[in-house]
Amino acid sequence: MAETEIHRGGVRPPADFNPRTDPPLDFPDREFGEMTPDDYAALGFMAGLEVHQQLATRGKLFCRCPAGLRTTRVDAEVLRHMRPTLSELGEYDGTALMEFKTRKEIVYLLERGTVCTYEMDDTPPFEIDREAVGIALEICRLLNLDLVTELHVMRKQYLDGSIPTGFQRTAMMGVGGVIPFRVPDLGIDRDLRIRQLSLEEDSCREVSDVGHRIVFRTDRLGVPLTETVTEPEFLTPAELQAGARLVARVARATGKVLRGPGAARQDVNVSVAGGRRIEIKGVPHHRGLPRLVHVEAFRQLNLLRIREELRRRGVTPEMLPDPPQGFAWETSPLVAEVGSLLRRCAFRPVLDAIEEGETVVAVRLPGFAGLLARRTQPGITFSRELADRVRVIACLTGQPFLVHSDLGDYGLGSGPWNQVRKALRAGAEDALVVVWGPRRDADTAAREILIRAREALDGIPAETRQAFPDGTTGFERILPGPDRMYPDTDTPPVAIPDEWVAEISARLPETPWERQARYERMGLSPRAAWELAGAPWADLYDELKPREGEIARRLADALARRIPWAYRRGRLESVIDPSRGVAARSYPYRLPSAQRLAPLVRAVEAGEIEPDALDAALAELLDRPEADAVEILDGFRKRGDEDARLDEVVAEVAARAREELPGRPVEVRLRWAMGRAMASLRGRVPAATVRERLLAALAEETA
């Protein structure tokens, strides 16, 4: 286990800061895809994963509602608020305070088939679901975690409304595991340390979040979920992606986890040298992970550059004090109400706000001139950091949430800016920000802008961020403090008897790395073995039992090529019932049966069909699912007249090549002729033979 430190009567997890404190400020901005592993090392890039995986149990974790159902039906709504509870030190947790500042109305949409009064915090928890504990234990064993002997259900506070109780019930199952991490493509061959696995209840699905009203669906709420946390040991974005795939494979190996949209989601934590751990929450796909963390690494670097510049300019936190009680524009020289000054400006959103009686406020940020236009992410500047805060915390709804004086061609004109500048006695070295909204929200917004500006002097604020499809991120919440975890007094501890663990250990499935090694022993390349071990058709492959060596290799290639191909052509039926998740082993679509494909593999093994033809024959079996397999295979079988046929085809194709491609180089004619010839000979004559004969025929002519 990592070093621990005494804190507030407990023991604290490793620090949130990157171990390297020297930010590489001169490192050039590079796009994703332009970076080598050495470049990431120079950045001090470090990343870790928290993988959330829904389990395929019958019921939810603490009530007897069915798990894994999805619905958009609404039978009723419940409205709640979240109120921060004081920590043991009598302080409000940072996150808690922020959530309270937002004064949000939280609306839950209920559907009677998927949610009961437990999830709505109107009935105490029932006994923890044994099936879920069993599956989680199985995953723990696969991850080689040290198991606890007694589960203690804890409450992890979430005040964003995503759980109606205000906390998530969660229990630690195992700590300190190590698994083999071997990804040939990336040159990875080492151990991956797994910090811990906990079993917890899933949260709500967000429907909308506008202004002071956030709406959630509750069908997913309470579904059992494992959270697997890795040590932050991924050193490049590609490694992180491979790690996420590996952890997902382990869970799927049990065959007892849900698949489909949202069934597995990861939180990623990233930092660079001089930076701090930033968590990007709820990324549903592995595909976008590398770009996402690349962009975040550079956002951190850019924030550190802004910090450096602010320090150089002599800006200090004392220059950005919080306004005293009362409306900020009445109590702080950095804030002014400027609605009357802007009555004649040309900027529509501000004019609309004034018309609707909203308050327009300007904030002066001393020494910030030019910095708000600094790039932090692709197509995004530092001003977005402020805009995100006022949107989330002050609940402003008027796009674009704010305008600032570093914008030359958008927002207020130079005339209005000068007036605002005068009103706030701002110099050329200061930046100005204008926001608008209902009076109380405008006050919150002004205060929040000062807070975020002050945080720029510290560098990177501790926060969680949400991922956008383009690889950029936006502010989500302040990072919760360490005090948000406390014991659940509603549930008794649950002993995990050795016999139960022994029973699970006795029937553990093959691990992904065992599978990977087995495929390599069968003759697959390390890369093909890694890919196949994680492929949805790996079980199908095993059922087909290809002979080691060439046929094993060819079958792996053909499946990897043809199954996604057949899906794209609409030949595989989707098995995702939109109203239901799907138990693993099944893929999002229905795979062909081993029964249909086995005769092909056997025929190739018996020499009745050329190995060359395996791919084409497989394609046809998949493409014509209603056609008779025997008939299809017959079309690929050798017939005994191969030699005569070969002579015939070679002569004919060579002649046509002469006619259609007169004077072209031999290679061009050969390529053209191979395509023609193989169309009639595939499966019956090896390609190498055809090529040899064609080459001879074409060369003859040239000579």
Add this chain to the structure above:
Amino acid sequence: MSGDGKGPAPGSGAHPDDYKGYREPLLSVLKENGVTVWCIVRAKTTKGVFEGLILPRSETADPYHLVLKLGSGYNVGLRYDTIQSIEKTGYFRAEYRIPEQEFPVDPAKPRVKLFGTGGTIASRLDYRTGAVIPAFSPGELYGSVPELADICNLETEKLFGVFSENMGPEQYLVLAEKIGEAIRAGYDGIVIGHGTDTMHHTAAALSFMVQRPPVPIVMVGSQRSSDRPSSDAAQNLINATWTAAHGPIAEVMVCMFGPTSDRYNLLHRGTRVRKMHSSTRSTFRTIGDIPLAMVENGKLTPLQEGWAPRRDDREVEIHPVFEERVTIAYYYPNMHPDVIDALVEKGYRGIVLAGTGLGHVNRRLYPALERARDAGVLVFMTLQTLWGFVQMYVYETGREILGLGVIPLANMLPEVAYIKLGWALGMHPDDPEKVVELMQTPIAGEITPREPHDGYLVFQGGVPEMKEFLGRIWS
């Protein structure tokens, strides 16, 4: 809060809580390894190595597991026979105290007295052990519900430290006297913090013991303790305090959530209210009538007419008496007469029957009821249907039971009848006729002359009109 990082020096006197909650076989394991509760340790077990802080063990949990708080904040249990060694790496002991902030005083605001009975209206959690620490002093309450300072000048007095289920006549009497004192001392309203389980019993008792109060007497509690972010405690407390400080209704009331949503509170008359669900927030319901009022965000909307208005005088009648030898007998088919005989033999002076239908029991009980009457035990009839009136003339059974001296109590709720009977016998210990007369005369709305059409509304889920109603109720 303090922590010296060293712990008790070897040989120094042990702290009484050193092994809090631990029994054999774990106690020996702790002692052999020289560690106590609050030690930071590295425990080697057959399952692996675990590092964390040793926490006290709940006394009701099994004796086999050591509780460790890990660095991640999670607690885990380690079974004694898996533990190979425990190495102490530190010590941290913390004392918990709820931080107080001075409750701001504003002479322009009304004065409200909050009596505490032991239920936790406001509380905070010890984050490591999960123990709930009640917050009660004005400063503590202000710390957790600062909105109270906008409503009134709050003063608090803790009367008892008992859970709701342990509230009884002894406490009712003290509470009634204390309310009398507070009224005479000039408070503008009274709030009583109470556990929810028996809140309606206490509300009934105070309705009879404190008559014609000039100011609101508001009972309040919470269905979710205030250490939970989604607690109903703050809203309940804010609305109850507002009602006491500014509300126009000078009666004993219960102020709890209306719907399960965080919307408004209802004010229920103390004699008509009943807890109807074990755990939901909207558990309190007025039975056989509609609530007195809704209250929300400093706005009280009366739903009923005819309530007693707030007065400027300081007059109030306090009748703090209670005869404890009264009981409720909940009738069931084939109830044997010896159940009633036993009560009579044991010296009970009054029995409230909760009968079926319009107020019925089986013939088998008749001889026992006769024996009770002859022994001078007063027997009253109420309804286990809760809604509706006792009407014993409709069926022959009813007329027969009346003939046995059983006295019908109209639409008085069984629990209210029990409380009223104890009180009435206390008022007139030697005059059964007066007791009967008192029981049948409404004092605080415990019997109403009529049931309005919306006095009985137990909606049935699933039917189309309810689906429609629920689907659009908050949108």
